[in-house]
Every structure is written in structure tokens, then in C-alpha cells.
Amino acid sequence: MNEYPSSKKPAVMGAKIDIKGPPRALYLVIGEGQVESAIVREGGQVQMRFTENKLLAVLTYDGFLAIKEDPTIIRVGPVNLDMERLKKASQILSKAVAPNPGSA
């Protein structure tokens, strides 16, 4: 359970906002520069690096909220891997790029 960190309005109204999120999830993280240090600082793990400022990371929900507030982070959004689609795409693309039988 996390107290919502960004808005001051609830505090003014005497309200309390709690958000309960998933324990760990996969996120696409895009930053202005190198973003890995911010992820590691929040206890996350980099799973796949596309560019220096764009990567996939596993984060806790606390980590996600913290990174979301980080001024160097442009975007962080939850993603998931559709295994069925991955399997289907792999099969189709494998057929498309496979050399002709016997030609190798």
C-alpha cells in the first residue's frame, strides 16, 4: 500500500489516498539520458536495453511510483509479454527468413 506522493490537494482536504499495485511488473522506461541508474536505485532490474535511454525493466510498484516522479524520466508504462503473439510471430518470421531447404 502506497501513499500517493504527487498531489498536494488530498492533503489540503485532509484526505488520504492509498494505492495498492502489483508487487512486481514489467515496465517500459524512457528517460532523457541514461536511465539505468535510476532503475537500479529503486531496486529494479533491467531486462532488455534497446538504447541508452530506452529499456525494459522489472520494478516494484513503489519503484514505479518513484521513477514516475523522477524528472529525468520521460515515460514509464506497464507492459506485458504476450507469449502467444511472440510464438506466432516467431513461427511466421522464421518461415519468412529461413533459407530455402537444401540451399545452405
Added chain:
Amino acid sequence: MAGVGQELLAVPLPEMVMKLGLGVAEAQRALDENSVETASILAETTVPLVLAVTQTIAADGSVSFVNADPVDVSLLQIGLMPTFYQFSEATIEVTMDIKTTSSRETNIKVSAKAKVGFGCFSASVSVDVSHNRKFGKTVHGTSRLVTKMVPVPPPSRISPELTVVDNRPSTETPENEE
């Protein structure tokens, strides 16, 4: 003085429900927009994939491997999808603790005077009665809004189906190939 029932009637429940509904709709739109923007980034981000490796066993028994040319595929194509969330439940709880008190206070002040003089007698009695009625009301109210979101499958048409039309001339297929 308003009774407890009147206090309960004064709770702006319809307004709260309306604002909660509007809040949920606005949040849902923001969530969808965020997921769509993530989908757009996933569609624009490509990774080179080597999807085929050819193993060749030469006549002398030596084995070599040749990778097929890597193919740039988008993250969306290979199944990395933005997580879509949907509000599945919204609850409003209003708790009111109303305490009303009423007290009546009566003050009676009696004063008597008597005077005896030469051949005359006078006496007076004055009574001063005052009533005070005091009303007290204490209202404590708390409201609790609970919303529940669940991940839902992405729209089925979020990414185009990949179809391969292979116009290469057909060759003999080895028996052991699937």
C-alpha cells in the same frame, strides 16, 4: 433544529456519485491514452532478430552455422504489449456520526422586601424566572471512495496480423523437415 434524518438527507450522495463517475471516466481516458502512447512507442521501437540458423555438416564432418540476416521487428510485433487497465469496481461509503443534545435551564430568582413603619406596612415580592434552552449538534462525517482496476487484454486489432507470402520457387522438402 434539523433532525438526524434531515442531516442524512443533506448528504450530497448524488453529487458524490456523479463526481466519482466523472473521475473514473477521466482516469480511464488517461489510462487508455497512456497505454496507446506506450503502444505507439513499442511499435516504433525495433529490434534485430535472427530468426533462423542454418547448420551445415560438411562432407568431412565439420559443422558450421550460418545465421540468417537479422530482421528488424517491432516490439509490438513480437508480443510486447502495453498493459491496459479497466476500472472494474467503484464504491462510495459515507459514514456519519451525528450527536444532538438539548438542555433546558431554568433560573428562578425570588426576592422579597418587607417594611414596617409607623402605622404602615409594605411588602413586595419579585420573582424573576428565566428559561434558557440550549441545543448542541456535533456531526462527524467520513467518506471513502474505493476503486478497483484490473488489467484487461489489449484491443484485438492493436497490431496488424503478419502474413507472409513466400513467392520463392519451391524446392524439394527433406523428409525430416516439419
